[in-house]
Amino acid sequence: MTATDGVRLAVRVRGPEAAPTVVCVHGYPDNASLWDGVAGLLAERFRVVTYDVRGAGASGKPGQRTAYRLDQLADDLATVVGAVQGEGRVHLLAHDWGAIQTWHAVTGEWLRGRVASFTSISGPDLDHAAHWFRAQLRGPTPRRLRHALGQLLHSTYIAFFQLPFVPELAWRTGLLPRAIRRLDPAEAAPELADGLHGLNLYRANMLPRLSRPQRRHTDVPVQVLAPLADPFVTTPLQTEIERWVPDLCVRPVAGSHWLPRADPGLVARATTELVDHVEGGPQARALVRSRVAPPPRGRFPGRLAVVTGAGSGIGRATAVAFAQQGADVVLADVNREGLAGTAELVRRSGARAAEYTVDVADGSAVHAFAEAVHDEHGVPDILVNNAGIGMAGSFLDTGVADWQRILDVNLWGVIHGCRAFAPRLAERAEGGHIVNVASMAAYLPSRLLPAYSTTKAAVLMLSECLRAELAGRRIGVSAVCPGIVRTGITATTRFVGADEAEQRRRQEHSSRLYARRGFGPERVARDILRAVERDVPLVPSTPEAKLTLALSRLTPALLRAAAAR
16 A cells, blocks of 8 residues: 555554454664564454555665654554455554554554554653653652663664664675674564664654653553563663553563564464453453553452462461452362362452362372463463471471471472472562461571471472572562461371370360460451562561561570470
8 A cells, every 4th residue: 555655554454354453653764574473363263454654564665764763654554454345443563663653653643533442562662751750850769760871871873863864774684683693682673674764764753853852742541561671662761651541551571672572472463362351251350450541449459369278277377368459350279168268258259259178289280270261261370389288396206207298298299380380470570479388496496396396497488599590580589487476287297106085185275375466367467468569589477587587697596405405
C-alpha cells in the first residue's frame, strides 16, 4: 500500500479474517520479520498484520530526513490500519521505535476511536520520556537521580547516532552489528540497509521531541512489557507513565531488549490476555496483578498463592491473610477437614480457594499437585512451603525411622515444593516469590531438638542458595523463622524415647506452654506477607527468634554453651 507521501509500505496479513485484528509495528534496526514467532502464535486466534516501516525491509526508503518524523510515521500506521480494517477498532503491538511511533499515534488524533488496546515493549513515548527526565531532576532524590543517571548511561548510543558519517561507517564495517549482538544475542543479524536508513529516526525526532515535549494523553488501555535486562531502555523510563495513561498495566519481565524474538510465547500470551479482556472476556489474573491505573485494592491483587500445611496454624493464617489482601489461594494439606475449614475462611474474605489433599513427603504427589494447579489455575505467583511436623528428644534416642520421617516432611517436603513450582515460575518469566517456613531452631543449637533443628537449618540454607540462583529471574526466596507460636504442632509432636503415656503428657505440657506464650499464627502470617512484599531474605518472626538470630551472629559460643547445659 502507499503512504500519504507516496512511500510504498510492504504489508502482510495472516490469520482468521473475522477475528480481532492485531497490528504489529517493529523497531530499529529490524523489519517485520521480528514478529514472525509472535505472529505465528497470535494468528491461531487473531487476524495479524505486520508491515515493514518506511526505511526497512521491502518498504520504500526515502532519502530525506524529514520523511522519518513521528507525525509521518503515525500517519503511516493510520494508513495501514485504515487499509486492513476499514471500520472498527484494532489492537496494537509494538516494539522499540515501533512502540515510539505507536505511542505518538495513540496520543494524537491519527487513530482516535480506532484503537482497542496497545501493548508496548521497550519503546517509550518521547514526550513522556522528556517529562520523565525533567521530573527526576525537578525533585531530585537519590532514587530519582539514580534512575536518571542509569537511563542516560543506557542512552549514550543516541548521541553517537547524531554524528555525521561515523554511524554509517560503523554499520558498513560491521562494528555496529557486532556490538548489537554482543549486547543482546537474541537479535538477528540486521540488514545493512535497515541500519543505515533507520538512523534517520534518531536524527529527525530525538532532539525536537526531547527539547520541546508536549503533554500527550491517551484513553487507550495500555500494557507495558518491560524487560528487566534491557540495555537501552530502563524500566522506570517506560513504566512511570500513569499520569498520561489512566488505564495502564505494567509487566516487568525477565529478558533483554529483543523480547519478541527471544521469547515470542511470553509476548503472545501477554498480548492475548489484554486483547481477550478488551474484547469482553474476563480480566486475566496477570492483568489484575500488573494494573497500575486505576490502582487495584489490596496488597496482592490478582496473585495466586499456594500454601502447604494450610489446614491449621501458620498455614491457615497465611492463606487467610493473602486472601484478605486480594490473592486467590490454593490450599494443600493431609487433613481434609482442616482444609475445608481454611477454604471457608478464605471464601469469606471474598477470594477464591481451591483445596488439594497432598502429602508433601511424597515427591510424585507434589509434582502431580503442581501439574493440577497449573492446568486448573495457572502458574502461581507465590509459594509458601509451610507443612511440617515436630520431633523432640535426644539424638541417641532418635531412630532411623524417626529421622526418615522428619526429613521426608520438613526437608524433602520443601525440596519437592520448590522443585515442582520453581521451574514454572522461571519459565513464565514474570517473577514470583517462594517462602520456606523454617524455625529459629535453624540457628539455635539444642540437645532437645537435634532432628527438628537439623531439618530447619537445612531449609534455611536451601532458601539462601535458591535465592541466589533465582535472583536473576526476579523470583524472591524468603526463609521465615518463627520461635514459639501458639499452633497445634505441639499436640502432634513426637517425643522420641517416650512411651504413649509420656508422649501425651509431654504434648499436653508443651501445648499449655505455647498457649501461654500468646504469640498467634496471624502474626507470623503478617511477617510472611511483608517478606513477600519487600523481598526479605530472612525473617525471624517472634521476639525470641530475633534475639536468638542476633546472638547466633554475635556470640555463637554463648548459644553453644547454653545448649550443652
